[in-house]
Amino acid sequence: MIQVxxxxxxxxxxxxxARIRADxxxxxxxxxxxxxxxxxxxxxxxxxxxxxxxxxxxCGTIWACRSLDFHLYPGEILGVVGESGSGxxxxxxxxxFDEEATSGEMTLSVCxxxxxxxxxxxxxxRYVRNHLMGMVYQNPYLGLRMNFxxxxxxxxxxxxxxxxxxxxxxxxxxxxxxxxxxxxxxxxEPPARFSxxxxxxxxxxxxxxxxxxxxxxxxxxxxxxxxxxxxxLDLIRSIRRELGVAMIVVSxxxxxxxxxxxxxxxxxxxxxxxxxxxxxxxxxxxxPYTQLLVHSLL
Amino acid sequence: xxxxxxxxxxxxMNRPAAAYNFAFLDEGSKREIRRKTLKAVAIPGYQVPFASxxxxxxxxxxxxxxxxxxxxxxxxxxxxxxxxxxxxxxxAVSIRRLIAETSGAxxxxxxxxxxxxxxxxxxxEERLRADQILVLQVPQPEPLRRVERSERxxxxxxxxxxxxxxxxxxxxxxxxxxxxxxxxxxxxxxxxRYIMAPTPIPRWDNEKLHQAEHLTLFGAGREKKIYAVPxxxxxxPLQFEDYRFRKESFDGKACRHCxxxxxxxxxxxxxxxxxxxxxxxxxxxxxxxxxxxxx
Ligand SMILES: Nc1ncnc2c1ncn2[C@@H]1O[C@H](COP(=O)(O)OP(=O)(O)OP(=O)(O)O)[C@@H](O)[C@H]1O
Ligand SMILES: [Mg+2]
Ligand SMILES: [Zn+2]
Ligand SMILES: [Zn+2]
Numbered sequence: 201m202i203q204v205x206x207x208x209x210x211x212x213x214x215x216x217x218a219r220i221r222a223d224x225x226x227x228x229x230x231x232x233x234x235x236x237x238x239x240x241x242x243x244x245x246x247x248x249x250x251x252x253x254x255x256x257x258x259c260g261t262i263w264a265c266r267s268l269d270f271h272l273y274p275g276e277i278l279g280v281v282g283e284s285g286s287g288x289x290x291x292x293x294x295x296x297f298d299e300e301a302t303s304g305e306m307t308l309s310v311c312x313x314x315x316x317x318x319x320x321x322x323x324x325x326r327y328v329r330n331h332l333m334g335m336v337y338q339n340p341y342l343g344l345r346m347n348f349x350x351x352x353x354x355x356x357x358x359x360x361x362x363x364x365x366x367x368x369x370x371x372x373x374x375x376x377x378x379x380x381x382x383x384x385x386x387x388x389e390p391p392a393r394f395s396x397x398x399x400x401x402x403x404x405x406x407x408x409x410x411x412x413x414x415x416x417x418x419x420x421x422x423x424x425x426x427x428x429x430x431x432x433l434d435l436i437r438s439i440r441r442e443l444g445v446a447m448i449v450v451s452x453x454x455x456x457x458x459x460x461x462x463x464x465x466x467x468x469x470x471x472x473x474x475x476x477x478x479x480x481x482x483x484x485x486x487x488p489y490t491q492l493l494v495h496s497l498l
Numbered sequence: 499x500x501x502x503x504x505x506x507x508x509x510x511m512n513r514p515a516a517a518y519n520f521a522f523l524d525e526g527s528k529r530e531i532r533r534k535t536l537k538a539v540a541i542p543g544y545q546v547p548f549a550s551x552x553x554x555x556x557x558x559x560x561x562x563x564x565x566x567x568x569x570x571x572x573x574x575x576x577x578x579x580x581x582x583x584x585x586x587x588x589x590a591v592s593i594r595r596l597i598a599e600t601s602g603a604x605x606x607x608x609x610x611x612x613x614x615x616x617x618x619x620x621x622x623e624e625r626l627r628a629d630q631i632l633v634l635q636v637p638q639p640e641p642l643r644r645v646e647r648s649e650r651x652x653x654x655x656x657x658x659x660x661x662x663x664x665x666x667x668x669x670x671x672x673x674x675x676x677x678x679x680x681x682x683x684x685x686x687x688x689x690x691r692y693i694m695a696p697t698p699i700p701r702w703d704n705e706k707l708h709q710a711e712h713l714t715l716f717g718a719g720r721e722k723k724i725y726a727v728p729x730x731x732x733x734x735p736l737q738f739e740d741y742r743f744r745k746e747s748f749d750g751k752a753c754r755h756c757x758x759x760x761x762x763x764x765x766x767x768x769x770x771x772x773x774x775x776x777x778x779x780x781x782x783x784x785x786x787x788x789x790x791x792x793x
Contacts, residue, residue, distance in 0.1 A: 322658050345666075349673050352666050359665035365739040366672055388673050 220274050224309050226413060226446055227272040227295075232304035232318075234290050237261030254287060254470035264290040266470040268304070274413065275444040279461025279478060281454055281493065287470040288450045289338060292416045294318075295448070296335045297325045308332060310413060330360040334407025338419040338450075340399040343406070346392040350377060350402050353391065357409035376405035380435060397428035401435065408439070415439075415447045421456055433459055454493060458482060466490045521568040522600040527551050531569035531724070535715060538726035543688025544656070545639050550722040555592065560618060562717030563635035564593055566724065567616045570631060570715075571597065576604045578612035583620045583764070583779035590618075607782045608792040619682070621703040623761050623783040626712035628729060634697045636718035639725065641685040641695040661693055668736060678741055689732045694725065696733070700779075701745040702762040707733040753778045756787040 220226065240259035254263050264287040272278050280288050293299040295306060297318075305316040310332060314320055317328060329335075337343035344353050354373040363369055377387050380401035382394075391399045400420055407415055417436065421429040437460065439445060449460050457464055458478060465475035466487065474487040485491045519525065527549075534548040553561045567577070577597050581590040585607040593616065598605050606612050609622040618635040626632055642652040645663040655661065664685065671679040682698040686707070696704060697716060707714055707727050714727040727733055735743035752759045754768075754775045761783065763776040778784035782792055 322654075326658055326660060348666065348670055352670050352673065355669050356662045356666045359662040359669070360660070364665070366669065367740050369669070 220310060220413060222274050224274075225271040226274045226276075226309050228305075228307050228309075229271065229295070230269050230305045232265055232268040232291065232294060232306070233263070233302045234265040234287070234294055234299060235261055235263050235302045251469045251471070254285065263470045265294065265301075268472055270465055270472065270475065272414065272446050272448065275440065275446050276463065277440060277447045277449055277461050279457035279464035280448060280450045280467060281452065281457050281464060282467035284452060286467040288452070288467055289418055291467075292335070292418050292448060292450055296329060296333060296416055298335075308414075326360075330357060331410050332412050332414060334404075334409075334412045334415045336400065336403045336407050336415070336417045336420050338422065340391065340396070340403055343403045344391045344399060347390050349388040350382060350391055350394070351387040353402060354406050354409050357406055361410045372409070373405075376408055377402070379408070379439075380405045381431075395428070397424050397432060400424070400432055404435065404439070408443070408445070411443070413446060415445050416450075417447055418450045419452070420449070422451070422453070429456075436460060454482070466493065518600050520573075520601055521571045521603075522553070522596065523551060523565065523568045527565075528569040531565055534724050535566065535569070535726065538715070538724045539713065539728050541692075542728055542731045543692030543694040543725060545723040545725045547722055548724050550719050553719075555596070559589060560593060560616070560635035561719030562721075562724070563616050563618070563633045563719075564596070564717075565719060566633045566715050566717040567597060567614060568601075570614060570633075571601050571603055573602060575601075575613045576606050576611055578606050578609060578615045578782075580615070580617045580620060580622070580780075580782070582618060583762075584781050586781075606793065608786065609782060611792075619698050619700075620762070620779060621699055621706045621714075623778070623780045626706075626710065628711045630712045632712055632714045634699070634714060634716050636695070636697050636716045636721070636723070638683075639695055639716065639718040639721050639723040641683075641693050656692060659691070664693055664736065668738070668741075672738075672741055678737070678743065684743065685736050687732075687734045687736060688727060693736070694727075694733075700762055701735070701743070704733065704735050704743075704745065707731075709733075748776065751776045753784060756784045758784070758787060 237260060239261045240256060242258045243256035243261060243263065256263065268291060280291065282288055290299060294301040301318045304318055306318050307315065308317060314324060335343065351370060351373040354376050355369045358369045358372060374384055374387055378384060382398060382401060391402050394402065421432050424432065433456065440447060451457055461478045463476065464478040464481050465472045466489065468489050474481065474490045481490060482494055485494045530549050534546045538544065538546045550562065551565060553564055555561060577594065579585065579590045579594040581587040584590060594605050597603060609615065609624040612630065614631050614633065615622065616633040621632065640652050642655055642664060645667050646652050646655065668678055682700055683695055684701045684704060685693050686696050686704060688694045696707060709730055709732065711729055713729055716725045737743040748763050751763055753761060753763060754777050756778060758778055762779045764779045766775055766777060768775045786792055
């Protein structure tokens with residue numbers, strides 16, 4: 201194995217840090233819409249009114265996200281909760297450009313010149329994915345190369361940021377993997393050999409590789425044992441505390457949302473039915489659907 | 499003897515020459531290949547798709563290179579064909595014959611006398627000049643294929659210069675074996691833009707593409723791709739700052755025929771003694787060095 205040696209502060213501070221202001225919205229999304237299917241005359245303006253499902257009864261088109269408006273402040277954790285099929289994963293995939301949004305706008309305060317990033321060039325989108333956002337997928341097979349080394353999984357992100365010194369790349373990978381409590385001795389093992397909780401932690405370290413100001417976490421603890429869940433949730437909280445990363449945390453589990461999120465939005469049938477401070481939503485839910493969710497938690 | 503046998507097994511040899519267009523291909527096909535070649539020269543290292551023709555040799559036996567040669571050929575050209583450094587391998591002989599018989603072009607084994615050189619797995623030792631074109635046969639044009647199976651995605655990676663997966667492949671070799679372990683067909687960065695497969699030439703030959711005086715064209719018949727390295731183009735092997743590209747080393751070895759210590763050597767066994775010996779892989783160059791007059 202190649203040795204990893206200690207070296208302090210040899211990384212450049214990312215250029216966007218100077219541009220972040222605590223009182224300025226870091227991410228702003230307006231009218232985000234994602235449709236699977238052609239749409240028809242009876243569903244062509246899906247943002248209006250309550251629906252009984254995200255599927256148009258006439259043409260069968262799925263309106264997975266219907267005109268979502270929200271924002272994120274620096275260092276803030278925004279929770280997204282809702283039943284299965286409500287469009288949570290589709291929403292974060294659109295933000296990370298894994299899915300192409302049907303319409304809508306997304307702006308980042310750290311790249312004001314770009315305007316609507318949903319319409320940006322693929323090179324620009326790639327820059328955002330590699331430098332400004334990190335993604336942790338619901339399914340670790342989507343986020344990791346299972347049969348490559350774990351250090352390589354992190355290193356790939358560093359290569360994307362034009363770091364081509366193996367020694368330095370390995371030191372950074374070791375630092376990130378240690379941060380998520382993967383022992384140094386196992387840094388070159390493939391994630392395929394790891395438990396579900398460890399795989400999620402490797403995903404987190406990969407997502408953090410280039411110090412992005414935003415992390416997207418999709419059902420990061422779903423399917424994990426309770427004790428393992430608690431450890432991952434602790435890790436996420438400490439990352440926010442120490443690195444000041446803003447996060448969008450998606451979960452169908454209100455317990456996870458309660459532990460992590462400052463603000464929460466509740467999704468149903470592709471639309472946001474309620475949003476506000478997490479405490480408020482849990483204490484005094486306004487929408488009947490939220491009331492149902494909260495009461496089933498109690 | 500071998501050549502004579504081949505003549506009989508090649509169907510085009512048995513028909514009258516007049517049944518074929520000059521240099522075998524019809525003018526429409528040649529135009530298509532020349533257009534795509536011009537595009538390839540204009541975008542160094544970029545793989546240009548082209549309408550690959552059927553030829554009376556099997557695909558995968560150099561039809562891509564042959565189509566390039568036939569489309570470039572004029573009556574005054576002098577052609578040299580080599581296969582892994584040899585002018586007299588079965589494959590080289592049959593390709594050379596097809597070219598000569600269908601065009602009447604002169605052929606040579608002397609690199610310096612050739613205007614057009616078609617090769618597989620080697621670049622001649624003698625430095626090529628501005629008035630010469632090298633055509634390389636390509637088995638696999640896509641350098642990213644080892645990390646991405648989908649053609650749609652490799653095209654997108656090239657378009658976006660998204661090469662981190664390629665670097666990851668190099669990195670994994672280093673983690674596993676302690677060094678870069680790629681051999682022939684070592685990926686190169688062409689003029690700071692496209693990663694390119696130089697074809698399975700030894701690493702020894704990579705530097706002959708960098709800032710060369712001559713034009714190199716690459717033809718993949720089965721994969722229907724043409725690409726090019728024009729003169730004075732940067733061709734840099736992929737390497738990390740702390741793990742560098744290294745060509746094959748023949749330290750302390752010399753060619754058993756010409757004594758050369760500055761050529762790419764093949765390892766072989768001396769029939770008489772049973773010892774391992776070395777000899778120039780570029781056989782024409784070796785003979786020339788020994789003062790032989792080449793045909
Ligand atoms: N590629 C696709 N093609 C068609 N429909 C899709 C596609 N992806 C998602 N959908 C549909 O879009 C809707 C939203 O799905 P999504 O995965 O975003 O829900 P979710 O809120 O993440 O659910 P879960 O809690 O189960 O993860 C669902 O009705 C789903 O069937
Ligand atoms: Mg989901
Ligand atoms: Zn409809
Ligand atoms: Zn020799």
